[in-house]
Amino acid sequence: MSTLKLDLENYKELLKEYIRTKDEQALYQAEQFSKHSMQHNISPEEIINIHVQSLQEIYPEMPADIQASMNFLLETMISYGLAYQEHQALREKQLELKSELSVAANMQKTLLSTNKPDFDGIDIGAISVPAKQMNGDYHHFVQDQEGSLGIGIADVIGKGVPAALCMSMIKYSMDSFPHKRMEPSVILESLNRVVERNVDSSMFITMFYGLYDPKDHKFYYSSAGHEPGYYYHHEQGEFSEMDAPGLVLGVTKDAEYPQNEKQVDPGDMIIMLTDGVTECRQGDRFIEPEEVLEIIKEYMHLPAQEMVEQVYKHFEKLQDFQLRDDFTLVVLRRDV
């Protein structure tokens, strides 16, 4: 109470000083007073109260109407003060959540990290950029016991934290599959059962799974409702869509995922992506898949990793570019 009293004296002196001199210095000190009040959680109505008391002391003869108007102001400020307090409390809470979220995002990075393998005869590039703090896209490389390379690329529908948590589930079920031979259709069928049992009805996952066999240079792939990938034929210099029908994971228990295969010739390229790539927008305009391919073509002379990074940079640099969804691009190229 004594500090407040002191503040009252202080405020009264300041006010007197200002009324007398109209000096800037007094205004500066008023600002300090206000900062000090905030630090000590003194509410706005309390400051008004101090002002009213000071006025009464400086002008004992103050007309009753002015006096009444001051009380009116005081009442008004009480509800304002309450709202302000609530606002402060929310701000603190928000800061707390923000820091928890960044801890979660870091944890997710650790949980979902995958090592891009060094694979003889294939050049691999991969980039994944989240639109928000947590990434709902996922890609995963695994080498099975027969020496084939498995690549999974997935997108959880629903964004943010729930999506990220869901991804961890996928990763751990994939890790628990036997590593003898990772057949794409078998993997997707098993994952579908896991997702169908465990995930909320409005959440689902699209996934593309491919297996590269270096012995005969064949690429086997299946898709669970995932954005189609592209295949680049080096000799013809042409892209074609790797269309593979299949239902998104988690809708019905007994979905089946037919397996497709492709003979990969030297210089051929397999491009896998998520819809964050094809759903890019520049202002109001959508970026068409053909444009993505053109950009890939432009940077094709680079090693695969540099190529995917340059493609992302290209889109990032566009004016009014907004990343609405997580962006993941993975490229495999058979060495010439």
Add this chain to the structure above:
Amino acid sequence: MNLTIDVTNKEHKSVVSLSGEIDAFTAPKLKEELLPLTKEEGKTVEVDLNNVNYMDSTGLGVFISALKSTKEHDSELKLVHMQERVHRLFKITGLTEIMNIDSTVQGGI
């Protein structure tokens, strides 16, 4: 972006006319309106997508939950007048195979 949701109720049928964009911001609102309709036994819920030119995957999620709900409650979900860009999304995700979708866009007259 905004989404306008208009619901017309008839005896065994509700028509839900949508106009705008279905994305992460508008999807929760749509879900709130759409799901209760699918919980009435024997009801047909027809969603008119003539004026929806953008939908992202969150929107798909709403229709998947609605579909699951119709199976549980013995009602029916029908999507009509779907635009090409939106249809592509249903096709890629394999949903055209398991959903009742009529994609003829309403003509001039």
